Amino acid sequence: MEETYLLNVEGVKKKILHGGQGELPKLQDGSKFTFHFQTLKDDFERTVIDDSREAGMPMEIIVGKMFKLEIWETLLSSMRIGEVAEFWCDAIHTGMYALVSRGMRRIAEGRDPLEGQKHRCGMGNMFDYHSTGYEDLDELQRTPQPLIFIMELFRVEDPSAYKRDTWAMSKEEKLAAVPVLHSEGNRLVLRREFAQAAAKYQEAVICLRNLQAKEKPWEDGWLKLESLVTPLVLNYCQCQLELGEYYEVLEHTTELLQKHNDNAKAYFKRAKAHAAVWNEREAREDFQRVAHLDPSMAAAVKKELKQLGERMRKKHVEDRKRYQGLFQSSQG
CATH class of the missing domain: 3.10.50.40 (Chitinase A; domain 3)
Known part of the structure; x- marks a missing residue:
């Protein structure tokens, strides 16, 4: 033509x-x-x-x-x-x-x-x-x-x-999507569908982060959005704990605490992740911060510290047996 x-x-x-x-x-x-x-x-x-x-x-x-x-x-x-x-x-x-x-x-x-x-x-x-x-x-x-x-x-x-990707939504659509995604995530948690719930929380966080990128950090608009981000990140981390993705939890809670170093729930989840990967000193430090920041969580912290102590003692016994077995094998 x-x-x-x-x-x-x-x-x-x-x-x-x-x-x-x-x-x-x-x-x-x-x-x-x-x-x-x-x-x-x-x-x-x-x-x-x-x-x-x-x-x-x-x-x-x-x-x-x-x-x-x-x-x-x-x-x-x-x-x-x-x-x-x-x-x-x-x-x-x-x-x-x-x-x-x-x-x-x-x-x-x-x-x-x-x-x-x-x-x-x-x-x-x-x-x-x-x-x-x-x-x-x-x-x-x-x-x-x-x-x-x-x-x-x-x-x-x-x-x-079609279902629009987050980047294709307007500001109003993103703000409207966040509570819906939050609610869907909570519903999936109740059904113990943690991977699907984590995806919902993550999508909501992405919506808010996209909006935050257009605000000046630490000013009113940015802080208002950050107040919505924090509980979503904590929920996401709880799902990752349930899924055994402990290093993912360590990454996101540490990032959150760099901005909000008084968040007891973030310390608590990070402490549980440290405990799961045998970082005993870091876990104890974080649990102690939780008890200091939020006395109402003292009982939960006491329970976690007791469990941590028992797990570490059991691990030390198993390690000692393993090393003794290796030493005896080399002697034989």
């Missing part, structure tokens, strides 16, 4: 490679595109930069959520379901591609896409990076250039048709 400029979009050419079905989808904020894409250089070899099929997963974009490569939303909005189209985009539209590609590649590699990234706009992060970690993307970052995108649109879903 003959190349044509997209209506009201400067610096873009579209060529339909395979026609789609039906009318153009009706879009609204929160609609989700699912598609495969291939990115090529506009050179003689049409050098392939990225291919979502090789990465093994299709791409998803949520309408209205300020995806860094804004032109993609425009391109996809011009497509019908099942359509395959090739778009030539001038450099004015592709300057952010290196950062977008970096994130997608990291996800495909099982790495954190935001590792090393500061909480700033995309352009700010562009100047923060000395290197993307990929030579071909570094070249694109140094010399923005026209790119070719070949896209195949699979589906477009309304906001009500």
Whole structure:
């Protein structure tokens, strides 16, 4: 098909490679595109930069959520379901591609896409990076250039048709989701489904942390959100204790206590985790802090210390027998 400029979009050419079905989808904020894409250089070899099929997963974009490569939303909005189209985009539209590609590649590699990234706009992060970690993307970052995108649109879903990930929610949606997730987590705990409950608490914490990132630390808005985070983290840690994930508990309680060093419940859970991995001195210190901070927990602390003492004595006896057995074997 003959190349044509997209209506009201400067610096873009579209060529339909395979026609789609039906009318153009009706879009609204929160609609989700699912598609495969291939990115090529506009050179003689049409050098392939990225291919979502090789990465093994299709791409998803949520309408209205300020995806860094804004032109993609425009391109996809011009497509019908099942359509395959090739778009030539001038450099004015592709300057952010290196950062977008970096994130997608990291996800495909099982790495954190935001590792090393500061909480700033995309352009700010562009100047923060000395290197993307990929030579071909570094070249694109140094010399923005026209790119070719070949896209195949699979589906477009309304906001009500799928469960939105946390990052795709508005501020109001995140705040509304937190008590629901908290309640669902509590219900799962009662059923002793600790792994599922932990996932609910974790999702609620992520909602709140995302909101906190937009507040100034230790000011009223941040503190209000932090007051909601703390009980969720403690509930999450209790689930991890039940699941035997003691080092996970140590990590999260220690992080919590760095901010709130008077939280008796956090010390109590950390003490139990220390006890479980035979850190006797650390466990005793934390249990003593609990009794000092909250005298109402003194009875629970006394019980835990008694159990810790019994476990440690039993361990010492078993260790002594084991060492004696080894010594006798070596003598024999």
